[in-house]
Amino acid sequence: MKSEHCTMEELKRTCLHDKHVALGAKMSPFGGFDMPIEYSSIKEEHHAVRETCGVFDVSHMGEIFVSGPDAERFVNHIFTNDITDAPYGKIYYGIMCYPNGGSVDDLLVYAMGEKRYLLVVNASNIEKDHAWIVEKSKDYDVVIDNLSDRYGQVAVQGPKSEEVVERLLGLAVGDLAFYTFKEIEVEGETIIASRTGYTGEDGFELYGSHGYINKVWDALVASGEVAPCGLGCRDTLRFEVALPLYGHELNDDITPIEAGLGIFVKLDKEEFIGKNALAEQKALGLKKKVVGIELIDRAIPRAGYPIEVEGEEIGTVTTGYHCLSVDKSVCMALIDARYSALETPVEVRIRKKTFAGKVVKKKFYQKNYKK
Numbered sequence: 125m126k127s128e129h130c131t132m133e134e135l136k137r138t139c140l141h142d143k144h145v146a147l148g149a150k151m152s153p154f155g156g157f158d159m160p161i162e163y164s165s166i167k168e169e170h171h172a173v174r175e176t177c178g179v180f181d182v183s184h185m186g187e188i189f190v191s192g193p194d195a196e197r198f199v200n201h202i203f204t205n206d207i208t209d210a211p212y213g214k215i216y217y218g219i220m221c222y223p224n225g226g227s228v229d230d231l232l233v234y235a236m237g238e239k240r241y242l243l244v245v246n247a248s249n250i251e252k253d254h255a256w257i258v259e260k261s262k263d264y265d266v267v268i269d270n271l272s273d274r275y276g277q278v279a280v281q282g283p284k285s286e287e288v289v290e291r292l293l294g295l296a297v298g299d300l301a302f303y304t305f306k307e308i309e310v311e312g313e314t315i316i317a318s319r320t321g322y323t324g325e326d327g328f329e330l331y332g333s334h335g336y337i338n339k340v341w342d343a344l345v346a347s348g349e350v351a352p353c354g355l356g357c358r359d360t361l362r363f364e365v366a367l368p369l370y371g372h373e374l375n376d377d378i379t380p381i382e383a384g385l386g387i388f389v390k391l392d393k394e395e396f397i398g399k400n401a402l403a404e405q406k407a408l409g410l411k412k413k414v415v416g417i418e419l420i421d422r423a424i425p426r427a428g429y430p431i432e433v434e435g436e437e438i439g440t441v442t443t444g445y446h447c448l449s450v451d452k453s454v455c456m457a458l459i460d461a462r463y464s465a466l467e468t469p470v471e472v473r474i475r476k477k478t479f480a481g482k483v484v485k486k487k488f489y490q491k492n493y494k495k
Contacts, residue, residue: 138183139276139334140341147345147352155247157184160354170360170448172351173323177282179344180353182329183337186250187275188257191240192266199233199241202260202397204380206390210235215303215320218388220256221398225379225405229253230370232320234305242316246370260397276337280344281327281353281361283492289317289328292347293340297328302493311336322358324365324491363443366416366456366486372427372442373414373456381405382458383414384486410461414442416486417470419453422446423479430473431457438463441472449489453479456486 135158144151149160160181162169172178190199199207205218214235220228229249234242245253254270261268280289289297295308297317305318313333321327330340344350359369366384368374373383380389381402390396391403419425425444430437439459447454455472463470464483471478 136184138181139337140181140183140278143338143341143345144181144352149352149354154355155184157247159184160352161356162354163352166354166356166360167448169351169353170357173282173325173353173357173361174449175283176351177280177284177288177349178351178353178357179341180279180281180355180358181277181341182279183276183334184247185277186243186245186247186253186270186272187277187331188243188245188250188254189236189240189269189271190243190257190261190266191238191269192264193239194264194266195239195241198261198264198266199243200393200396201264202257203231203233204389204396204398204402205233206393207233207235207241208393212237213304213306215305215318217303217320219374219380219385220253221380221396221402222376223398223401225381225398225401226376227370227374227378227380227383228256228376230368230374230380230385234316234318236307249370274333275331276334277329277331278337278340278344279322279327279329280350281321281323282325284349285325285327286494288344288347288350289330292343292349293330295330300328319494321493322367323361324367324489324493325361326492326494359443360445360448363445363456364447364449364487364489365491366488368414369443373458378412378414378458379405382410382412410464412439412458413461413464414456414458414486415464416484416488417441417455417457417472417481418484418488419455419472419479419481421479422453423472423474424453425455425457425472425474425479425481429455431459432471432473432478433463433469438470444472447488452488454484454488
């Protein structure tokens with residue numbers, strides 16, 4: 125996990141912080157928040173999500189609302205995906221880009237009807253994203269509301285998540301298709317329930333007031349059926365199915381095309397920030413690319429470690445682990461695109477030694493989403 129250097133006084137806390145401390149979670153800075161990394165162990169929590177069900181505190185994520193007469197046109201302007209005529213309840217994944225094609229952030233856009241959209245952004249980028257969105261909105265008739273501090277959010281993930289959410293929380297979510305959401309009236313407030321997931325398993329996200337999210341957490345954990353899970357296994361889970369993490373597989377120097385996310389870049393859309401640079405990059409071909417690498421020997425390739433071919437550095441690891449679901453030492457890496465063909469032999473330098481490996485598909489584990 126990538127942590128940040130903050131003193132405890134500077135770190136923000138989610139509405140569930142006291143719950144994590146009471147459960148004995150190992151806490152660490154992440155995205156400017158004091159967050160739980162693990163409770164029992166990363167391995168146990170990882171397998172709980174793959175086999176049964178786990179719950180994550182993701183209240184550190186940002187919620188920025190865009191509304192007004194020009195809301196659709198404006199969101200399309202700052203977003204690589206195309207939300208034209210988006211029906212209520214649909215969710216879109218995409219990237220906000222700089223004019224040079226580099227990534228401001230990757231995010232989810234929830235189409236909330238009546239020219240209103242919810243943008244769910246990464247915790248470490250909330251202030252940066254909000255400032256970027258406000259700056260780019262000056263020529264549009266829109267209202268930007270950063271309500272990140274008002275919302276708590278939990279992610280319930282795993283093959284038993286639908287049954288658990290319906291039975292333990294009394295929420296009817298079985299009708300939600302993948303990448304859709306709905307608003308539900310509960311205890312005098314409107315909550316948002318969505319079905320996206322960031323683990324490769326079926327799963328739901330619940331957004332609500334701090335009080336409601338505390339009740340949800342308590343009900344799930346007290347049941348004994350749902351494992352409290354930290355950001356450690358959230359990283360191992362998303363990594364195994366090649367889902368990017370901003371700051372690793374995406375950043376201001378890595379474009380969505382280089383990250384392998386071209387399917388979410390709609391170059392046939394009339395315009396969006398970064399379109400010209402990304403269209404040129406696609407036409408001319410990539411100079412660097414995010415790939416998967418499998419090591420022949422057991423070793424752990426950490427983020428930042430060099431990738432070499434015949435002693436020449438050709439790139440660096442973006443995320444690496446001993447893959448818990450398939451028992452292999454693997455990583456994702458940003459490398460010179462000339463070496464990106466599958467089965468290309470490479471070496472990963474780990475401290476003073478090099479370990480032989482080869483380029484493989486980034487998806488080290490098969491996703492199990494409900495389609």
